[in-house]
Structure formats: C-alpha cells, structure tokens
Amino acid sequence: MIKELIIDSSPGGTTIALLQDKQLVELHKEQISNNYTVGDIYLGRIKKIMPGLNAAFVDVGYEKDAFLHYLDLGPQVQSLLKLTKQVRSGGYQSKLLDNFKSDPDINKGGKISELLSKNQLIPVQIAKEPISTKGPRLSSDISIAGRYVVLVPFSEVTSISKKIKSNTERNRLRKIVESIKPKHFGVIIRTVSEGKGVAELQKDLLDLIAKWESFITRLPAVEPAKKVLGEIDRTSTLLRDILNPDFQHIYINDTSLHEEIRSYIHEISPEMENIVKLHKNSVPIFEHYGIDKQIKSAFGKTVNLAGGAYLVIEHTEALHVIDVNSGNRTASKENQEENAFQVNKEAAKEIARQLRLRDMGGIVVIDFIDMHKPNNRKDLFDYLRGEMAHDRAKHTILPPSKFGLVQITRQRVRPEMNIVTSEVCPACNGTGTIRPTILLLDDIENNFNYILVEQNEKKITLCVHPYIEAYIKKGFFNRQWKWYFKYSQWIKVKSNPAYQITEFHFFSAKDEEIKL
Known part of the structure; x- marks a missing residue:
C-alpha cells in the first residue's frame, strides 16, 4: 500500500489530504482560528455543578462552557487538584513529581459534587473539539502524547499497545521504559515503538518530560480559562501518529511549512526526511494531484461506486444513515444472492473510506441489500471489519440483522468534515433564469x-x-x-x-x- 500526504497551505489554514494508492481516504482541515484542539491543556474554572448528570460545566474561554463528566476526571484528580493549588501558591518548587505525595484514587462510583465546587480551578485537557451547538468535552485525566510513548502523570503503570503481540518485544520495551521513566509518572508504549532502540525511546520521553516541565512553569502565572499547554499543530500530529515506511511522498505548497515539516520528520524519522517535497508547479496543488476532483465526487448525498451501484448518505442530529442501492447493476434471478453480496462488499469498502474521509462519528446505520444466506451475512461482516481496521478512530460494529442493517458506533472528537459539492450556477446565480x-x-x-x-x-x-x-x-x-x-x-x-x-x-x- 503506497501512502502520500498532500498539504495545501493557505492564509485561512491548512488542508491535509491522505492518499492510499492514489485514492483519497482522509481529509483534515486546520483553521488558524481554531484554538480548541484535542490534547490542549487549559486551566479551567468550574462554573456549574450538575449533580443529576454527575458532571460539571467548565469555563475554558469558549463561548459555551465545556462539559466535564465524573468518569472523565481520572483516578488521580485529587492529586492534580492538590498539585495545582501548591504550584499556584508557591508551595511546590520542583518541576517533576519526585517529592510530591499523591492522594488516593477516587471512587469510580462517587459524586462530582464531593470533589469539585463552583469557581474552583482545575487543569483540563480537550477530549473533543466543539461540535455543532456543544462546547468542548473535557478530561482531567491528563496525558502528553509523543511519537513512541505517552506520558501519564500521577501513575506508576507502564502499559503496552495490544497490537504488539510478541512477548519478548513487550518485555524488552517494558524494561527500557521502566529504567528511564521518572518517578510518579506512568507511560503508555505505542505501537510504533516496536523494534525501536533505547536512544529513540529516551529522546521521545525526554521531550514529553520537557513539555510537562513547561506546563508546571506556566501554571502559576496563567489566568483562569486560558491555555496552559498546546498540542502540536494538526499536520505534525497526523505525521506523528501515522508516519510509517509505507509513505512515499509528502508534497507541500508552502516554503516555510515545507521547512518546518522537513525539520520535524528529521527529528522523528531522519531516514524519511527526503520524502518531503515542495510543490513548485503553477497549477494549484490539489488540482495537480487530482484531490479537488476526488473531493467533489466523494462528498455529497449520493456517492457512485465503480460497478454501477451507489450510496445515499443522510445526516440527522442523532445519527447517520447510509443506504446501499444496486443502481443499474442487474443479474439473473438465480444469481440474485451473489449479486447482492458483491454489491454489498463493494459498498462496505467505500463506506469504510467515507467514514474516515468525512470523519463521521456517533451512530451510523447502514442498510445493505438483503441477503438470505447466513454465510454471506457473516462474510460481509468480516469484510467490513477488515476494511474498518485501517480506521484509527475507536469504533464498534454489530453484525448484520436479518433485515440487512448494520450498526456502527464511531468515536467523534472533531466536527464532521462537511463539504458542499453543489455549486451555484454562474450563468443564473441560482435564480434559474439567464439573460437572453x-x-x-x-x-x-x-x-x-x-x-x-x-x-x-x-x-x-x-x-x-x-x-x-x-x-x-x-x-x-x-x-x-x-x-x-x-x-x-x-x-x-x-x-x-x-x-x-x-x-x-x-x-x-x-x-x-x-x-x-
């Protein structure tokens, strides 16, 4: 599988297109005005406690108060509150947690009113960006992500990605990390750490410790509802999370951004620095690489498939509905079941792509063409799961019902990518009539x-x-x-x-x- 990244930088922000075998599979937009990115840490102020919801509304400077549920507080929230109070009052001078005495973990079935009170200050991390009419979703279970590891304060646990199967490798990584991690910090070892040496893991961990020290340094002076520590930009985050040897090219149309990304890749994967290339053609970068055409064909209510079938995608406030239609694809009566199975497989592949491309989240209901054989329904379910395995968002897929319905829940942390593909007629300006x-x-x-x-x-x-x-x-x-x-x-x-x-x-x- 050949992967390419096409980055279009403009005064309004950056648009990032991820291609697999020349086909657009992900589209990300980073607006310059977006101050609420997943991973940013703010010093929030509790505005309202809601005992009925077991949650609190927190002021982080957004037009609507952010939402913090009890289950998102994290087991060590009392330690975080204690550290915040001591650092802001000048009672704790160290930047690490060597001399800090942690409080016990909170009760999982407790009440938020027992821990938080109105106007109290609490560091919080953006878990979901503002979506639709809702403010950001928060977590006070703070973590700082790097390329190979994730740093978790107030914890002693070293956990390893389940995707690393080899016990020998798991034990090797655990020994390396436990020998270099600081006291009272936990570490999550990411999948890309597999096969990496001590030097690479240590450098990544030291970078995260430096970020934590920066957080502690800024905490005493920062005003409530302001950002304390920012996540790296969307482009670098994407590269940090998905960059692997499958990537062949990264094309960028902006000189300064080209240098930044080249420098960033030199830090995380020096051997891949040469794949970063500056687009110098006079034709706009998305037009040159056929991205504009793919966007126009992939977004919209109706999505056509190669075999003549098509998808109809409808969005409601509560869920997304996708209907699979065979279109002009016909078969003999005896072969109807096999034809339905082939159309459904083709649709399943495109649906997996559409979910990533549009970043659709929440509940997704898919109405596949009816199939009567249980084996075909099972094979379709397995095929869809295989296609969805490339999706980095957390998701759950239920097997097809006897009506052919498949239900998917998919994690949503950012607003859905919505691109209007219909255009106002330049001849009539949408009026339906033109000059003689x-x-x-x-x-x-x-x-x-x-x-x-x-x-x-x-x-x-x-x-x-x-x-x-x-x-x-x-x-x-x-x-x-x-x-x-x-x-x-x-x-x-x-x-x-x-x-x-x-x-x-x-x-x-x-x-x-x-x-x-």
Whole structure:
C-alpha cells in the first residue's frame, strides 16, 4: 500500500489530504482560528455543578462552557487538584513529581459534587473539539502524547499497545521504559515503538518530560480559562501518529511549512526526511494531484461506486444513515444472492473510506441489500471489519440483522468534515433564469467600454466557453478585428470548457481576474 500526504497551505489554514494508492481516504482541515484542539491543556474554572448528570460545566474561554463528566476526571484528580493549588501558591518548587505525595484514587462510583465546587480551578485537557451547538468535552485525566510513548502523570503503570503481540518485544520495551521513566509518572508504549532502540525511546520521553516541565512553569502565572499547554499543530500530529515506511511522498505548497515539516520528520524519522517535497508547479496543488476532483465526487448525498451501484448518505442530529442501492447493476434471478453480496462488499469498502474521509462519528446505520444466506451475512461482516481496521478512530460494529442493517458506533472528537459539492450556477446565480443569449456580446462589449475606456486597462484577455470563442473568431473579419479597430488594441480571447455557455470573465496582463 503506497501512502502520500498532500498539504495545501493557505492564509485561512491548512488542508491535509491522505492518499492510499492514489485514492483519497482522509481529509483534515486546520483553521488558524481554531484554538480548541484535542490534547490542549487549559486551566479551567468550574462554573456549574450538575449533580443529576454527575458532571460539571467548565469555563475554558469558549463561548459555551465545556462539559466535564465524573468518569472523565481520572483516578488521580485529587492529586492534580492538590498539585495545582501548591504550584499556584508557591508551595511546590520542583518541576517533576519526585517529592510530591499523591492522594488516593477516587471512587469510580462517587459524586462530582464531593470533589469539585463552583469557581474552583482545575487543569483540563480537550477530549473533543466543539461540535455543532456543544462546547468542548473535557478530561482531567491528563496525558502528553509523543511519537513512541505517552506520558501519564500521577501513575506508576507502564502499559503496552495490544497490537504488539510478541512477548519478548513487550518485555524488552517494558524494561527500557521502566529504567528511564521518572518517578510518579506512568507511560503508555505505542505501537510504533516496536523494534525501536533505547536512544529513540529516551529522546521521545525526554521531550514529553520537557513539555510537562513547561506546563508546571506556566501554571502559576496563567489566568483562569486560558491555555496552559498546546498540542502540536494538526499536520505534525497526523505525521506523528501515522508516519510509517509505507509513505512515499509528502508534497507541500508552502516554503516555510515545507521547512518546518522537513525539520520535524528529521527529528522523528531522519531516514524519511527526503520524502518531503515542495510543490513548485503553477497549477494549484490539489488540482495537480487530482484531490479537488476526488473531493467533489466523494462528498455529497449520493456517492457512485465503480460497478454501477451507489450510496445515499443522510445526516440527522442523532445519527447517520447510509443506504446501499444496486443502481443499474442487474443479474439473473438465480444469481440474485451473489449479486447482492458483491454489491454489498463493494459498498462496505467505500463506506469504510467515507467514514474516515468525512470523519463521521456517533451512530451510523447502514442498510445493505438483503441477503438470505447466513454465510454471506457473516462474510460481509468480516469484510467490513477488515476494511474498518485501517480506521484509527475507536469504533464498534454489530453484525448484520436479518433485515440487512448494520450498526456502527464511531468515536467523534472533531466536527464532521462537511463539504458542499453543489455549486451555484454562474450563468443564473441560482435564480434559474439567464439573460437572453442574443444579448451576450452586447454585455461583453459594455464591459469593454468600462474596462478599456474608463479604467484604461491594457492587454486584457476575455475568457469564454469554447462555443462562444469559436463564434467570436469565425470568419476573416471577425469580432476580434472589429474590437481591435474600435478600441485600438488587440483583445485576446481564450476558452475554458468548465464555463457555462453564457459565462465570461476578464483577466489583466498579470493574469489576475478583473472584478466587475
């Protein structure tokens, strides 16, 4: 499997496209104005305790108070509150936890009103970004993630990813980490640590300890509801979590971002530094690599599949519904079951891609085409699970019911990626009516009077539909020559097949569109 990352940087933010074998599978948008990223740590202020929900609403500076449930407090929340109080009052000087005496773990079935009170300060970490009308979801079970390990304060436990199967490797990693981790810190060893040496693990752990020290340093001075420690940007987070030898290219269209990412990859995987390349082509990066076309075809209510079948995707407040239709794909009556199975498999592969691409979360209900054989239903379930195995978000899949319905729950930590694929008709501006076509050339010449005579522009280009270009250039003494004698300058005419029949635009000598 060949993986590529295409990064489009613009003044409004960064868009990241992940391709597998040239097919778009993930799309991430990082807006410059987004201050609430998963992993950021804030000094929150308790605004309201809700005993009925066993939760609290916390002010972290967002327009709506964030939500903190008792189960998200973490077992060592009393130690965190105690440390925060001591650090802010100047009673605790060390940046690590060597001399800190932890409090006992809280009762899992306890009440939040017994631990927190109104206006109390508590460090919290963003667990879910603001979604729809809801504020951020918080956790006070703080952890700091690196490439190979995750640092967990107030814990002594060293845990290892279940995806590392070898007992020998698990024991080796455990011994390495336990020999270098600081006192009163737990460590989660990530899957990518498999096969890594002491130097790489130690460097990653030291970087995380430095972040914790930065958190302790800033804690006394930071104002309530302000950020104490920020997660790295979305691009670097994505690279940290998914970068592996399967990646062949990372293309970026911004020079400064290219240098930043090259430097970051040099730190985490020096042998892969050369795959980072700067896009220098004049064609926009997403257009050059076919991303724009894939976005237009993959988003929207209807998604067509290669075999003639199609998906209909509907979104509601409570859940997402996906309907599988066979379309114009038909088969003989005797082969109906096999045909349904093949269409369902094709749909399952695309659905797994759509969930990642749109970052759909919550409850997803899929209406597959009915199949009567239990073996086919089981094979479809196994096939869907196999396709969903590439999804990094936590998810649960229930087997198909006898009605062909499959239910999926998928973790949602960010707003769903929603791209409008329909466009307003440039000819009618959405009204459904256009100017009489017989007046098209009159409209163009009226604009010439404004641009050439009043604005005194030189060497302009008229861009029109190919049919209109052919009409303008038809004959020896054509419209271009008439315009030349009328305006005393040659007006270049170009065609664009993407234009509507009555659409036209003017461009200056610098190839910038002249707005009318």
